[in-house]
Amino acid sequence: MNKADWIEGMARGMAVLESFDTERQRLNATLTAQRTGLTRAAARRHLLTLAELNYLETDGQYFWLSAKVLGFAGSYLSSARLPRAVQPTLHQLSLATQLSCSVAVLQNDAVIIVARGIWQGCDLPAKTSHSVLAYGLHVGTRLPAHATSTGQVLLANLQAAPLKAWLEANPLSRLTARTATQAKDLKQKLKQVAKQDYCLALEEHELGVDALAVPLRNERGDMVAALNLVRSGAGPNAPDLVTRWLALLQQTAQALRPLI
Template sequence: MSIAKADFIEGIAKGMAVLESFDTERQRLNATLAAERAGLTRAAARRHLLTLAHLGYLETDGSYFWMAPKVLRFSGSYLASSRLPRALQPTLNRLAAQTGESFSAVVLDGEEVVIVARSGSYGTPTRVLAYGLHLGARLPAHATSTGRVLLAAMAPTQFTQWLKGRHLARLTPRTVTQARGLRQLIARARKDDYCFASEEHELGVQALAVPLRDMQGHTVAALNVVLSGTRYQEETLQREMLPLLFEAAREVRSLL
């Protein structure tokens, strides 16, 4: 969304940039690190950090800052009020109970995908992955099945713009990091209407994803199943899991 310059509140934008500087790689920041990550001067970053701490969104030891539980109000409000997670939760739970595997619904946000709904893993312990599979977890779009399905929903020119100048991080030895290779994978996902990713985000983890479309045919999210431990052939998952994912996508279409 674009707005008029007169309507843009720069202070809010800077404060949000400071909050977004915290992630799994940098859970604690001082003013210097926050300034580098948010693109601010050190003095400005320090003021924003102190203000956010005063408001209760950050905690501090006087030098370093880290997120406080109060930031969960934002995600909690989204999950409580957004129609998408509430509409998908029963289907995710049913799939998990039926198969004993873990299912998620994911949306695209810039260069990352965000888990907005997920099932439990019935009958087997849920393994915590390096980047997490909890609600709100953010994963790199280029290395995930859901990310590729959502990128495949873009028009080719839009995807070219998304890819332009973007660094594709190598997360495992199997991660595709070349633009040409990713283009081929996105083209295949667009043609097949699903995506299989094997050990590109984390070794020992495979995932299969399909798009979730509304009644107008717009892709609004992606649905995937994540499997860890045993390594599966794509053909096996096509036979055993893909029909369930496609049927679930048809089932929820009228709800999106």
């Protein structure tokens, strides 16, 4: 992009909007400045402007996203090919496995869920169920790529140079005791993921939550997204996800190739 075409104010405003997520739903100027790298004064001006445009609501101190931002999400979901193509299959997959499933794409340091199949019949312990819902496993959720099965599948399929740049640009925060927080440890796992062409993540993002993911490729063989199954609240005698569901997950990914 030509530097003369870059609009710094717009980029900063979008960064402020993106600083809101399921873990930080309400922000003040100080927290926004920390999350965006802006000064507190600049963050405050951007928050007030976005509130004046009705993209944020406020109580005078804290700010949160308004319903107006749903217009963008609704437009994307109604027009983008990927969510529309995979959604019927995700419903079938959830029914077959009695597990929830997702399709996610990589964006900067996170994966974004673009489609979900939710198994309504699961009976989760109260603590686990609340925790899963708190992380907002729904369409539009951003999750840290390094700690999720879909993120690791997507990172494992990057070329060496983009992966090196990604690792240098993004800190690996610890979410559980099983989260890889050192680049060398994550790279070692990503090599294994690339070799076997699937990822099993056991409590790396959240305690009590395991996930199995495979890449979604189009007919040219280009990776478009990642598909996973998520199991919550499994006991020590629960069947192994790979043994039980990998073949079906791979078959589902193969069936989606002509559609994406």
